[in-house]
Amino acid sequence: MTIAAHPQAVRPLKKRIADASEPYLYSAPALILIITVMLVPLALGISYAFRDIQLLNPLSGGFIGLDHFRALSEDQAFFRALRNTLWWTGASVFLQFLFGLILALLLDKPFAGRGIAQALVFLPWAVPSFLAGLNWAWLFNPVIGPLPHWMYALGIMDAPNNILSDPHLAMWGPIVANVWWGIPFFAITLLAALQAIPRDLYEAASIDGAGPVQRFLSITLPFLAPTIAITILLRTVWISNFADLIVVMTNGGPADRTQIVASYIFTQAFKRLDFGYASAIALVLLVLLLAYSMLIVLLRQTLLNKG
Amino acid sequence: MRTSKLLLTVAHRLAILAYIVVALFPLFWLLKVSVTPNDLLYSEGVRMWPSRATFEHYEFVIAHSAFPTFFKNSLIVAGSTAIAVTILASLAGYALSRFNFRAKYWIVALMLITQMFPLVMLVAPIFKMLSPLGLTNSLTGLVIVYTAFNVPFATFLMQSFFDGIPKDLEEAAMIDGATQFVAFRQIILPLTLPGIAATLGFVFTAAWSELLFALMLISGNDAATFPVGLLTFVSKFSVDFGQMMAAGILALIPACLFFLLIQRYLVQGLTAGAVKG
Amino acid sequence: MASIDIHGIRKSFGTFPVLHGVDLTIRDGEFIVLVGPSGCGKSTLLRMIAGLEDVTAGEIRIDGKRVNDLAPKDRDIAMVFQSYALYPHMSVADNMSYSLRLRRSTKEKIASAVGNAASKLGLDPLLERRPRALSGGQRQRVAMGRAIVRQPKAFLFDEPLSNLDARLREQMRAEIKKLHGDLRATSIYVTHDQIEAMTLADRIVAMHAGVVQQVGTPLDLYDRPANLFVAGFIGSPGMNFFEGRYVASGEGAELQLANGATLPLGKRLGIESGSVATLGIRPEHVVIADGGALEAKVDLIEPTGFGIIMHVTIHDIPMKIFTLDRAMLNPGPNVRVDLPRDKLHLFGTEGTRVD
Structure with a gap:
């Protein structure tokens, strides 16, 4: 009797274990990869910030406490990079959002040829970022690019020079390239949100006597607001980390005028092979970004509570 | 009413057109320079299309x-x-x-x-x-x-x-x-x-x-x-x-x-x- | 074909209980309908029999064999889903043969099984089509075909007709009944539609809030509803109810309404005099007669073509009458009605039937 009952008692347990482990089996390969290639390096990177790690110096590797951060607090280049990051991120996000919103509104109404127009205006998004950077660098180059000549002809510039080599104007180069490249992202996201607004709301509003402006202010904007908020938040973090265009177009120059924190980290690691110092800067950037995100979340909470 | 609607449509299409031009122009320029022979590159400057197109750059890039x-x-x-x-x-x-x-x-x-x-x-x-x-x-x-x-x-x-x-x-x-x-x-x-x-x-x-x-x-x-x-x-x-x-x-x-x-x-x-x- | 025994089945989602101990024995070849409002647990019970939901407590046996821990594929049951769940990337024939192919049946066996099922359901000309190219009724048929090719131990139906329009639903209802007559397969059918339940079932299981309210033949439930829930759920238009106080008087008894009026019950019943009770009578059992005992104020007339639904007020209580008498299309402000004593249902304080 006991022998006969035994397998019955064991099987459900085995089945239970099999059932419970199934989702883990599906997700394990992805998880293992993410942990070894992203989380372990992240932890290592944080530890590097407190160690002396220079690739070319075999004697390095010792624990040096807060030395990197002390050096960082006196590093003028870092503070300039911080200011440049604000400028780069603020201008890029604002312009991408503004032109993206206008484009989304333009594409929201059906018209003949909308499909093709949409594919064409979204095309820059498909251009690899390094190529977008090179492309714009060439356009700004007076030797082969038309932009300096046009700006000179329009009287915007005194002479057809390359703005990328002008310390006062250089930052505009990567920003313009970034805006060109990033408009589709905002436009696509906002277009999706726009098309999710129920059409009969607009019809009801026009029957109630609302004009186009009132309809935009009282229906479109409130519906878009959550999408706008989340997209801008995420995009801000993303763009402040986005060094490709700057590395390609100016490499931080002239005279560090276009160096942002992300490209500064890359330069420290790639050019000077000072991994310890690069990691210390990265850690500061991470903390700043976390603080920014927390601030936004808190701000949202207080606004919601007030409402 | 009718003319203002027409004007609005025209403005809408022009705006779309402007976006398309801005989106495509850099890529067009890439293409243009890539087919411009070296001897015309500097002399023809900001011309929209070279007077003589060539595939020699592509040939060189692919072969050499x-x-x-x-x-x-x-x-x-x-x-x-x-x-x-x-x-x-x-x-x-x-x-x-x-x-x-x-x-x-x-x-x-x-x-x-x-x-x-x-x-x-x-x-x-x-x-x-x-x-x-x-x-x-x-x-x-x-x-x-x-x-x-x-x-x-x-x-x-x-x-x-x-x-x-x-x-x-x-x-x-x-x-x-x-x-x-x-x-x-x-x-x-x-x-x-x-x-x-x-x-x-x-x-x-x-x-x-x-x-x-x-x-x-x-x-x-x-x-x-x-x-x-x-x-x-x-x-x-x-x-x-x-x-x-x-x-x-x-x-x-x-x-x-x-x-x-x-x-x-x-x-x-x-x-x-x-x-x- | 098989019998199904359900013993003390409980189900909770997290800490939220949805089934509170269900016992049910389904005989071989029987057609059982689980009926109840949405959220009563009927679909959950069906899915537990299928093996799609875990059993929190209790036991399910198919043909005497405990299946609690068997995967759906090892239970040998077939199921027709509300959404039909046809595989969109397979032809009708492939949809129907998928289960046989998974079991590695021979080509000849598959061909004959699909052929038989297709001709039974009139699907022969559609076998090469994709589900996308079928109408709702055709999809429904394919879903049934997929179930019958396998000759499983039991068929489970999860509201299979609720995505069809009324006319088609009527037609498919009859076809399901005919099919069951042919195949004599044990079937469990979930629906919230009491007409489907009445017309299809050998026995109906009426459920409410995770508890079985009554199990019986359709006419059992119609004639002798076990409690207020079943009384109100079965039948359309629904049963009329009068709440009041049961008072025994002499040989007979009566119900005292809130406004002081009384309704005679004819005989004494097994509850204490003075307790709260509810009297019920179906709209089709109310008799309109010139010499009727009660006066009803007519509020509204709803002709259905076949008959007439009259909304009336008796002793300040709204109720409905169903009549075939076309004269009632223009009844005047008041009519006299009788409530025949043999058609009355009385429910005690707890809502359970009192005889």
Whole structure:
């Protein structure tokens, strides 16, 4: 009797274990990869910030406490990079959002040829970022690019020079390239949100006597607001980390005028092979970004509570 | 009333046209310079099209430079990454879409975190980790790194595609006599083919475009991907614009092809992975 | 074919209980309908029998064999889903043969099984089509075909007709009944539609809030509803109820309404005099007669073509009458009605039937 009952008692347990482990089996390969290639390096990177790690110096590797951060607090280049990051991120996000919103509104109404127009205006998004950077660098180059000549002809510039080599104007180069490249992202996201607004709301509003402006202010904007908020938040973090265009177009120059924190980290690691110092800067950037995100979340909470 | 409506329509079309011109002009210029013979490049300046077009730059780039190697390397890296990511992300996305399990919340949180921190932080540690394994200066190393970077986003993307497929279908298959994995393979995956194509496209484009890690991890020409090769070329011979732009156009082709493939899924992709660019 | 025994089945989602101990024995070849409002647990019970939901407590046996821990594929049951759940990337024939292919049946066996099922359901000309190219009714048929090719131990139906329009639903209802007559397969059918339940079932299981309210033949439930829930759920238009106080008087008894009026019950019943009770009578059992005992104020007339539904007020209580008398299309402000004593149902304080 006991022998006969035994397998019955064991099987459900085995089945239970099999059932419970199934989702883990599906997700394990992805998880293992993410942990070894992203989380372990992240932890290592944080530890590097407190160690002396220079690739070319075999004697390095010792624990040096807060030395990197002390050096960082006196590093003028870092503070300039911080200011440049604000400028780069603020201008890029604002312009991408503004032109993206206008484009989304333009594409929201059906018209003949909308499909093709949409594919064409979204095309820059498909251009690899390094190529977008090179492309714009060439356009700004007076030797082969038309932009300096046009700006000179329009009287915007005194002479057809390359703005990328002008310390006062250089930052505009990567920003313009970034805006060109990033408009589709905002436009696509906002277009999706726009098309999710129920059409009969607009019809009801026009029957109630609302004009186009009132309809935009009282229906479109409130519906878009959550999408706008989340997209801008995420995009801000993303763009402040986005060094490709700057590395390609100016490499931080002239005279560090276009160096942002992300490209500064890359330069420290790639050019000077000072991994310890690069990691210390990265850690500061991470903390700043976390603080920014927390601030936004808190701000949202207080606004919601007030409402 | 009628004229103002007409004016509005005209303004609308003009605005769309302006966007299209701005979007395409840089790419057009790339094409224009790439077919301009060297002797006309400086003399004709800002002309919209050279008086004489040539394919000599393309011929040179294809026959006498290392670009075919770069191109091949990039194809291998981006293709392998896209396939590996799609397999891993299908499995993980299916788990997130169909199972309720204790660690689900933590897995989602983990994947979101990987999308939030600056990847540039990982440049140094990943280099230190890969070099003793002999995975620097190797395409395999790049594929591993790119796969890890793209899996979280692709998982969310695949999850959103799986979410769109009714659960009834698996249940019907399981009652018909399939295990959950057989139902996944025979019923759900075939129905997710468009999603799989979109994921392949997204990941391919991302891997094709990646610059910073390739620059850091690859030093020789043999394993250089297109971005690295082009950038090295630019900094070494920054005078031969025709050839560079011909190479640029070549680099653009696969990306544009995949863009056409995924264009229909852009919205879904961007909402699933709104975190990433 | 098989019998199914359900013993003490409980189900909770997290800490939220949805089934509170269900016992049910289904005989071989029987057609059982689980009926109840949405959220009553009927679909959950069906899915537990199918193996799609875990059993929190209790036991399910198919043909005497405990199946609690068996995967759906090992239970040998077939199911027709509300959404049909046809595989969109397979032809009708492939949809129907999928289960046989999974079991590695021979080609000849598959062909004959699919052929038989197709001709039974009139699907022969559609076999090569994709589900997308079928109408709702055709999809429904394919879903049934997929279930019958396998000759499973039992058929489970999860609201299979609720996505069809009214006319088609009527037609498919009859076809399901005919099919069951042919195949004599044990069937469990979930629906919220009491007409489907009445017309199809050998026995109906009426459920409410995770508890079985009554099990019986359709006419049992119609004639002798076990409690207020079943009384109100079965029948359309629904039963009329009068709440009041049961008072025994002499040989007979009566119900005292809130406004002081009384309704005679004819005989004494098994509850205490003075307790709260509810009297019920179906609209079709109310008799309109010139010499009727009660006066009803007519509020509204709803002609259905076949008959007439009259909304009236008796002793300030709204109720409905169903009549076939066309004269009632213009009844005047008041009519006299009788409540025949043999058609009255009385429910005690707890809502359970009192005889």
